[in-house]
Amino acid sequence: MTLAQKAYDALRHDIIRGELPPGRPLRLADLGERYGMGFSPLREALNRLQAERLVTAESLRGFRVAPLSLDELHDATSLRIVIETEALKASIKNGDDAWASGIVSSLYALNVQAARTGPEADIWTLEKRHHAFHRALLAGCNSPWTLEFFERLYAATERYRIPVLLASARPVGRDVQAEHGALAEATLDRDADKASVLLEQHYLRTVEDLAEVISSSKGVPLPVRQTV
Amino acid sequence: MTLAQKAYDALRHDIIRGELPPGRPLRLADLGERYGMGFSPLREALNRLQAERLVTAESLRGFRVAPLSLDELHDATSLRIVIETEALKASIKNGDDAWASGIVSSLYALNVQAARTGPEADIWTLEKRHHAFHRALLAGCNSPWTLEFFERLYAATERYRIPVLLASARPVGRDVQAEHGALAEATLDRDADKASVLLEQHYLRTVEDLAEVISSSKGVPLPVRQTV
């Protein structure tokens, strides 16, 4: 693995987790210190991240962590619904046993982690398994372009969920794991219409909860307003 | 404009037009000669293009122009239909007068160019106006994410159309400009259902024609099969 790839992974990781907060200028000298490398691999990584909209760039003025906004959250969620309900239908149509098994196992792992309390309850493992579950649902769609856009939008929306998770703001009156279970069940039953509706509702509820918590700004250190 | 931006524009241009054919290794020494610059800006541009899937990269083995395949053409077209029919509906719902005017003017410019013959009939102007027309249709959707994916998929599918255009393989039994006209008319009439169907048919016919010409390979210098 080259240094440029390590830089890409590390920067992406730190941006998505909010360790590099939205709007933060990404100075090459700082990054070189932080990740222990020279400018070349860092600039290559930043260029990739710019193409993925996780970083913004301005000519001769360097790079910044891409800002967040409620508008973007709604936009990304709407598009996720369009793309993923279609991908889910395609998966239900085309998915084989390996695809179905993937859903079962990733749902199991997700539920196990969601049930943990105390020191084992770490949100990074939970988040990783949540991602794996949603990817498993669509894995049968047989469309590389769809899967790429899924990953892009997942990363984009993950940036909004993580600060809320970190503030341990639990959604009230909502059993997220039950939603995942019902979604998996309808999918494995090959009930495309039901599964699509459940997926859409899952995302709409999530964005509602997030928008609620973020706009009331109760204890969530989310710099939605970037004063440039 | 920095050299890295120039490199990005030039490489993107040459890849989409097929002047750098699919699968071609992109050696830094060659590119440095071709575009008159050093390695740094070239590598930055290549990293952006890699993120956009116009270029492939292998660790320590450099970059290549991304290959083409009929599978990818079908995949990209299917996803375009999903995303763009939805975006068109949203535009019809939200679009203002400026949006509608944009459709009228871009359609006019496209038709003018399509009618030209002789020395004025240049496919690059035609292609540019075709792109502008399709972008104008969706410009009212008010969704930056949708527009980004539109641009990605437009570029991806443009790579398949251009070799066919260059071989001046005219689609038989098809009046493409009439399709554009009908599509614009339904859109301006705010008939979302009709416009969506017309857009879908427009893409399905195009991919049919392309697949026909490409797989029969009649005079189309399209290296669909990349022997790596």
Place this chain on the structure above:
DNA sequence: GCAACAGAAATTTTCGAAAATAAATGAAAT
């Protein structure tokens, strides 16, 4: 006080060379 400007400092961008790795070549052995 503050606007305009000059100079200094900080920062990005680019180059040229060095280091690291892969690919090609050719000699030796079987």
Place this chain on the structure above:
DNA sequence: ATTTCATTTATTTTCGAAAATTTCTGTTGC
């Protein structure tokens, strides 16, 4: 003839410094 291995060549990757540009700071003039 073919494989194996060492050597050379080609190529990518990375660094460190130079060049270009922006940003900051303090001074002058009003």
